[in-house]
Amino acid sequence: MKIRISNKFSSAVKEKIGFTFLALCIVITLLFLAGIIYLIFSNGLEVISWEFLTSVPRKGMTAGGVAPAIVGTLYLTVGAVAFALPLGLACAIYLNEYGPRGFIVNIIRMSINNLAGVPSVVFGLFGLAVFVKFFGFGVSILSGSLTLGILILPGIISASQEALMAAPYSIREASLALGATQWQTIKKTVLPAAMPGIMTGVILSVARAAGETAPILFTAATFYKRGYPDSIFSEVMALPYHIYALMTEGTKPDKQTAIAYGCALLLLAITLLISAVAIYLRNKYRSLYAR
Amino acid sequence: MRSYKELAIKMLFTVLAFSSLVFLAGIVFVLFKESIPAISEINLFDFLFGKYWYPTFEPAEFGVLPLILASLEVAVGALFVCVPLGIGSALYVNELASASQKQILKPLIETLASIPSIIYGFFGMLIVAPFIQKLFNIPTGLCAFSASVVLGVMAIPTVASISEDALSFVPNSFKEASYSLGANRWQTLTKVVIPAAASGISTSVILGMSRIVGETMTVLMVSGGAAVIPKSFFDPVRPMTATIAAEMGEAAVGSAHYHCLFAIGLILFLITLVFNALAEAISRKYRIKLGLDR
Numbered sequence: 018m019k020i021r022i023s024n025k026f027s028s029a030v031k032e033k034i035g036f037t038f039l040a041l042c043i044v045i046t047l048l049f050l051a052g053i054i055y056l057i058f059s060n061g062l063e064v065i066s067w068e069f070l071t072s073v074p075r076k077g078m079t080a081g082g083v084a085p086a087i088v089g090t091l092y093l094t095v096g097a098v099a100f101a102l103p104l105g106l107a108c109a110i111y112l113n114e115y116g117p118r119g120f121i122v123n124i125i126r127m128s129i130n131n132l133a134g135v136p137s138v139v140f141g142l143f144g145l146a147v148f149v150k151f152f153g154f155g156v157s158i159l160s161g162s163l164t165l166g167i168l169i170l171p172g173i174i175s176a177s178q179e180a181l182m183a184a185p186y187s188i189r190e191a192s193l194a195l196g197a198t199q200w201q202t203i204k205k206t207v208l209p210a211a212m213p214g215i216m217t218g219v220i221l222s223v224a225r226a227a228g229e230t231a232p233i234l235f236t237a238a239t240f241y242k243r244g245y246p247d248s249i250f251s252e253v254m255a256l257p258y259h260i261y262a263l264m265t266e267g268t269k270p271d272k273q274t275a276i277a278y279g280c281a282l283l284l285l286a287i288t289l290l291i292s293a294v295a296i297y298l299r300n301k302y303r304s305l306y307a308r
Numbered sequence: 309m310r311s312y313k314e315l316a317i318k319m320l321f322t323v324l325a326f327s328s329l330v331f332l333a334g335i336v337f338v339l340f341k342e343s344i345p346a347i348s349e350i351n352l353f354d355f356l357f358g359k360y361w362y363p364t365f366e367p368a369e370f371g372v373l374p375l376i377l378a379s380l381e382v383a384v385g386a387l388f389v390c391v392p393l394g395i396g397s398a399l400y401v402n403e404l405a406s407a408s409q410k411q412i413l414k415p416l417i418e419t420l421a422s423i424p425s426i427i428y429g430f431f432g433m434l435i436v437a438p439f440i441q442k443l444f445n446i447p448t449g450l451c452a453f454s455a456s457v458v459l460g461v462m463a464i465p466t467v468a469s470i471s472e473d474a475l476s477f478v479p480n481s482f483k484e485a486s487y488s489l490g491a492n493r494w495q496t497l498t499k500v501v502i503p504a505a506a507s508g509i510s511t512s513v514i515l516g517m518s519r520i521v522g523e524t525m526t527v528l529m530v531s532g533g534a535a536v537i538p539k540s541f542f543d544p545v546r547p548m549t550a551t552i553a554a555e556m557g558e559a560a561v562g563s564a565h566y567h568c569l570f571a572i573g574l575i576l577f578l579i580t581l582v583f584n585a586l587a588e589a590i591s592r593k594y595r596i597k598l599g600l601d602r
Contacts, residue, residue, distance in 0.1 A: 032494035039404060042396025043413065046468070049461045050420045053431050104327045111325035115318055127588075128329040134515075134584040135335060135577060136522025137425075138549045142556070142573045146338045150561065167331050174328065200317045221422070228424025231524035231549070235556050257426040261525065264433060274434070281430050285423065292422035296415050 054285070061282025064275055070283075073244060078263065079272040083280055085245050089158075089253030090227055090284075092246065093237060096162025097169055097226040102219060104166075105173030112174075113181040114203055133171035137231040140168045144236040159249040161237020168232055169222035176218020180211035213302040220295040224288045230257040240266060256284045339574040346370070346567035355571065361535040361546075363555060363565045370568045372575070374537045378545035381538050382455045382527060383520045389460020390516050394467025395509060401468070402475040403497055414472075421465035429529035432458035437530060446542045448532060453541040455531035459523055463516040470515060474508020475501065511587045518583035522576060524549040548572050 068082050075081035108125070116122040144164030154160045184207050192202040208215075230238075238258035246253045263277040347355055350370050358371015401413050433450070436458055441449030478501050486496040502509070532544020533554065546554075552569050559565040 028492060028495060032492050035494045035497070036404060039396050039400040042393050043400045046393050046397050046420070046461075046464050047413075047416060049464075050416060050423075052435070053423065053427065056431060056435060057427065104324055107321050107324035108327060111321040115321055116325070125325055125329055128332045130588065131581060131584055132328050132332050132335075134518055134522075134580045135332075136524065136549060136580055138522070138524040138552050139335065139339070139573050139577050142342075142552065142570060143335045143338050145556070146342055146570075147334065170328055170331070198311075198314050200314055224422055228422075228426065230424070230426045231553055234553055257424055257525075260426050260430055261529065264430065264529065277430065281427055285427055288422055288424055289419065292419060293415075296418055300415075 054289075057278065057281050057285050060275075061278040061285075064279030065282060069279055074241065078241060078267055078276070079269045083254075083256070083259060083276065083283070085242055086254040086256045086259040086280065087283065088245055089238075089255040090257070092158050092249075092253060093161050093165060093233065093255055094223055094226045096158060096249070097165035098219060098223060100163055100166030101170045101173050101222065105170050106177050106215065108170075108174045109177035109181055110203060113178055114199070114207065129171045129174050132167075133175075137168060137229055138234075140164055140232040141235050143167070144232060149236055155250060156235070156237060156239070156252045157250045158237060158246055158253055161233045161253070161255075162249075164232045164236045165226045165229060168229060169226050172222045172225065173218055176221065177211070177215045180214025180218065181207060183214060184210040213298060217295045217299040217302065220291055220298070224291040224295070227291070228257055228284060228288050230255075230261060233258060256280050256287075260284070335577065339570060339577055342567055342570035343574045344567075346564060346571045349564055350568070355568070359537060361551070363559070363568065368564065370564065372548070372568075372572055374535050375546060375548045375551050375572065376575070378452065378531070378535075378538055379521055379547040379549070381452050381541070381545060382459060382531060382547050383517060385452060385456025385541060386460035386463060386520045387513070387517065389457055390463035390467050390520070391513055393460070394464045394512065394516065395471050397464065397468045398471035398475060398509075398512075399497065399502075402472050403493070403501065417465050417468050420461075421469070425462065425523060425525045428458050428462050429526040432526060432530035444542060448544060450530060450532035450544055451542050452531060452538055452545045455527050455545070455547075456541070458526050458530050459520045462523065462526065463520050466519050467512045467516040470512030471505070471509045474505040474512065477508065478504045507590045507593060511591045514583050514587040514590070518580045518587070521583070522549060522580050524553050528553045548576050552576075 070082060070087065071084050072082035073085055074083065108129075112122055112125060116125075141164065144160055144167075148154045148160035148163050149156055154163075188206045188210060189202055192206045193199070197205065233255055237253055238255050239252040240254070240259070240262040242252065242254050260277050260280045263273040263280070267273050350358075355370060355372060356376075357373055358369060359373055360369040360371050361374050362369040397413075397417065401410055401417070405413055432454055437449030437451075437454045439449070440446070440451070440454045440457070444453075482500050482504055483496055486500045491499065527547045528550040531547055531550055533546050533550065534544040535546040535551065536543075538545045552572055555565070556569055559569055
């Protein structure tokens with residue numbers, strides 16, 4: 018059998034080329050990330066001021082601040098989490114602690130997976146037909162929060178489930194052996210152990226809910242509102258929608274783009290900060306329970 | 309007494325656990341209910357294969373073919389960005405990165421996933437589109453090509469993180485066997501690791517595709533918005549999601565236009581449903597293949 022030196026050489030070259038290509042892939046990916054963050058921070062920082070954060074828009078959206086949009090996003094996000102957290106947690110507890118393995122659990126699991134894959138604009142259509150029209154909540158904080166709540170529900174369920182699963186089985190057995198009932202066991206031992214993981218999931222879904230635009234397009238958001246929302250039935254300004262509206266409506270593109278940069282910076286800073294906290298917590302927590 | 313309380317709590321959790329099923333069923337019900345008037349009025353064939361989308365003309369035409377083709381065009385273009393970059397990044401993180409590099413790279417890729425889609429749209433509108441316009445010297449940078457680039461970047465984290473999962477499931481013994489036969493790392497990677505993780509990697513591409521097709525704000529801002537059958541990658545197009553988002557505000561409730569937009573929502577929903585089912589089926593098969601059942 019002939020040994021071909023040239024072939025051996027070329028396989029080493031191939032390896033080098035291949036590895037360079039892979040390194041290039043990750044570098045390009047990170048360049049996009051850096052580019053987006055740099056663009057928005059470098060152009061947005063000069064717009065941010067105390068007035069920008071705390072006052073209402075003036076002169077047909079070309080001056081003043083975006084405080085109502087910040088407040089609106091806060092309301093929508095809090096509403097969404099308040100709706101989705103109890104439901105999601107209950108669902109995760111059922112699936113992990115009570116659910117008999119089999120048909121029912123499979124059906125629920127399948128519906129969670131599919132719900133997670135539904136396009137965000139379809140949630141918007143659902144919210145429009147059900148909350149805005151059928152229940153008559155109108156275009157409002159309530160409709161928007163409920164729609165966003167359904168959108169983040171699958172994420173909260175999976176994160177909670179992962180956290181519950183990571184809680185060691187031995188603590189359940191120990192509790193049951195001491196004569197505690199199943200609910201006492203869940204409440205006093207399993208949930209406290211899983212709490213950091215659950216909180217991480219909740220924090221991540223806060224970031225998601227704050228940044229989503231399509232679901233609130235027809236259910237909650239408005240471009241311009243005089244002052245702040247006064248009840249859960251009033252429509253609101255929201256940061257992500259405000260960026261869209263500034264870029265596509267109105268008559269003074271230059272001034273509007275500057276304000277949009279400011280809004281984009283706020284939104285990006287909020288979501289990045291929230292996600293960073295969540296990722297940090299999760300990594301810390303995962304290594305805690307790594308067995 | 310205590311057992312009654314236990315039972316009540318268990319019942320409560322059981323009922324609440326069905327919430328996602330109820331919402332999913334609700335979405336299906338609403339989409340069908342609001343679409344049926346459109347389809348019965350226009351007839352399914354003209355709706356699906358009609359070449360003209362003129363919802364506000366008199367007489368109005370509701371053919372969704374241009375919108376479906378636009379979604380398809382933009383999605384295929386995006387695959388050219390997210391598949392090489394996503395899988396390449398995953399391979400780098402899993403096979404080449406040192407432990408400390410991994411600790412930095414993985415959260416960074418996750419960060420890319422947590423950026424809201426409106427920010428991508430904003431970035432696409434202000435940076436990518438003008439750049440593409442200059443680069444190819446075309447009348448407008450807001451076209452299918454720009455939308456593909458931005459959507460592709462958005463889908464990188466989806467493809468990368470799921471591929472990385474799949475790669476990490478490949479047993480070390482596979483690699484060791486390959487090395488012991490004299491293969492170098494690249495040969496092991498391309499001939500052993502990638503084939504072993506192939507189904508997981510294809511799952512990542514399908515889920516990335518599903519995300520791309522359903523993405524709304526980015527295409528709404530970057531794709532240009534012309535509802536005509538796309539002829540090239542440099543034409544402005546209007547994918548399905550952008551059509552719903554742009555027109556729902558002006559469509560009168562109960563009008564043919566309103567119902568048609570719901571029917572487009574139904575098409576979108578069915579497409580993503582098929583993608584998810586496909587991904588699920590592949591990943592289940594794959595786990596069995598590698599002897600990991602869960």
